Amino acid sequence: MSVEAGLFAPGPIERRKRLIERAAHVTLLLTTAALILPLLAILAYLVVKAWPVLSWSFLVENPKNYMTAGGIWAALVGTLDVVVLSLAIAAPIGVLAGVYLNEYARENWLTRLVNLAVVNLAGVPSIVHALFGVGVFVLMAGFGRSIVAASCTLAIMTLPVIITSTTEALAAVPFAFREACWNLGASRWQTIRTIVLPNATSGILTGVILQVSRAAGETAPILFTGAVFYVAVPDSGLASFFPYGLRDPFMALSYHLFTISTQVTGASDALAYGTAVVLIALVLTVNLVSIVFRVRLRSRRKW
């Protein structure tokens, strides 16, 4: 702070202005802190309450004794299976749709309609996705309550964000590269395959990874399309990794958290907190991976 005196000494208006400025700064800082600190405190509280059950066996054991004891393995593996399947469906369609929008589509009414559709699809509430999933995949297509019905529902839910990440990643590749390739006699697809897509992969992956975490955490879309209260799952061996057939209902971590906290009597609080902590940890880890990816992407720029 420079010494201000004489000619440059602050007058009354200036002093008031600085006081308001300081007050505003502090208020805004406190508001931000008020939003974040309690949340961090809650998260810490969750970990503390979950502590008694948090252990490796909690993760790999199945629920026992009408869900009042044991671990969460069946739900954990169910979540992993349904997420992998849903992304296996959504990622190829979403990436190719993004390629279409950024590389092939011309500026006409059809393209505007596609863009509108993507925005609309992104705005559909998750319970409406569940309604659609029940009506189309469970009932009309006859899959019944199953992993396959739930995966299809989740796939449609994650599709719009994958499309948008892809178009943004592709748009970040300079146009000059494409022009150079076209003039060398490469076709549109050859150019995309050899130059554009490889240089957009990091951006696309970031978007896809984020959808992994979202699919793992969502409950509403799998509520009636496949997730159920309890399924007996093998305790060990290879079968315990893929215990659910495609047409079978399954347990999922997010739904398990819901049931164990609201519908199971006699379970210790710690089990519920433990489930919550595992779900949060899973989701946050995946998100952190995508953030790290994004940071490394920025530093390994090839142009």
Next chain:
Amino acid sequence: MASHVVFRNVTVRYGGTIALDNISLEIPAHQIFGIIGPANSGKTTLLKCINRTLDFIPNVRIAGQVTIDGEDVFRVKNVYDLRRRIGMVFPLPVGLPLSVYDNVAYAPRMAGMRDRSQLDELVERCLRQAALWDEVKDRLRLLGTKLSGGQQQRLTLARALSHRPEILCLNRFSIAVDPVTTSKIEDVLLELKREMTIVVVSNLVQQVHRLADRVAFLNSSRLIEVGPTEVLFSEHPAHQLTFDYVRGHFG
């Protein structure tokens, strides 16, 4: 193997705007053909007609005929083969985000060449022709985008030569490049004239005077005059407009 290009009554429209207005001219083989004119006179469009990269512009309409050795470019069986018969260098240097080696090997690979020794030989030949070999021969793995501007422009030239074009087009190649590189490239062009037809579009009138055998002067999408360089740059070209432009009275 060089080719002879003929434009017959070519008119190009982007939507409602006319980019080229009834252009007819001949570009003889084994010569350097210069094209001069102020901004927006259609020079770039003219080049894009030759290798049909006009196709990538939305709402473009073309009337008239462009032939290469008598073959109509808009009726070829394979437009990608056509584009490989023509080499194009742009105003802004563009290194592809691949190694220097892969930059030059890109077009041959797209055309199906796989043999490693053939590719090695081709890469060296093109980099030598583009006067870049000595500077990169130990650093072929270096990313093309990390070269200097002048080096990237010569890399673009090497890429353009990699598919053995019959016609080499250069669109204001020296505007983003230092004078040393410019004169290196100009020397290269004078040598390449023996092997191919060269078309040079430039805003630098003196550059065209140095390089070209024949010159065309475009203004506002129209062809004002075409003829031997000495005539257009003399005291008595066919049009007053040419005289004014060459002397810098406008544009």
Next chain:
Amino acid sequence: MVPSVDIRKDLRRRFSTLGESAVEWAIRLCGWSAILFVFAIFLFVFREGAPVLFRELDLKEFFTSVNWRPDSTIRPQFGILALLAGTASVTALAMAISVPAGFASAIFISEFCGPKAREALKIIIELLAAIPSVVWGFIGYMVLNPVIIWTTGAPIGINILNGGIILALMSVPIIMSVGEDALKAVPDSYREAALALGASRWQLTTRVLLPAARNGLLAAALLGVGRAVGETMAVLMATGHSVRIPHSVLDPVRTLTATIAAELGETVEGGTHYRVLFVIGSLLMIISLITNLTADLIVRGVKGRQRT
């Protein structure tokens, strides 16, 4: 007989152009699939609900009655006024908390913060935004519930207050990030001009930035509303199960979304109750679509103007 090199090359080229057209068609189809899915969802949800629309379901009763008794054997009633009130009250409370707080944080991060703190805060916000809604519901049900009982003396802790706070915490990240984008979109020349005239950061913010960014900030608030209205699990667990018009923030309520989630499993496929739930779903879809489209239009308007 091994074909000569030329024939092999020709064949390879023929196949590669065929293969390439196939790829390009696949790409086109995937691009159009988004339209297909959106229309499918719209059409399907409406179609499943439509049969009851002008028959078993009296639209006047639907929107104006508080009697939601879908399973009554005497006379099923489908009034959603109480449910609408539930959704509206929780959303209103959530927005009353999250919009000012979210804007305040957006301003702080954008104008008053150092760059390192900004990076750290943005990462924290992003991680908070990733917390699944069922976890938020869990926090409301297990953690906030006893706190509310303890601080307000209410008999139950799952009510509008609980749901409103939880929804506010869920909406803050999106309001903050869209709001911060809106503030960043204000051209630097505005900032420079104001600072050159001697404005303090606060004066710059209130007199120049907020007015200039108001479209983007409005969009941020709209997106927050859209998220709150469409939220299911968190409100299912945190607001209670009481279907009545609330009289205070300590009253439990039921939202539209929670109703579907709680009751769909027990309905008979094709039955009236089932179809009415689809009608509610259609209503939710319309509300969300309007808010999201409006927000998107506003945001694109901001970006469009910025280009000039």
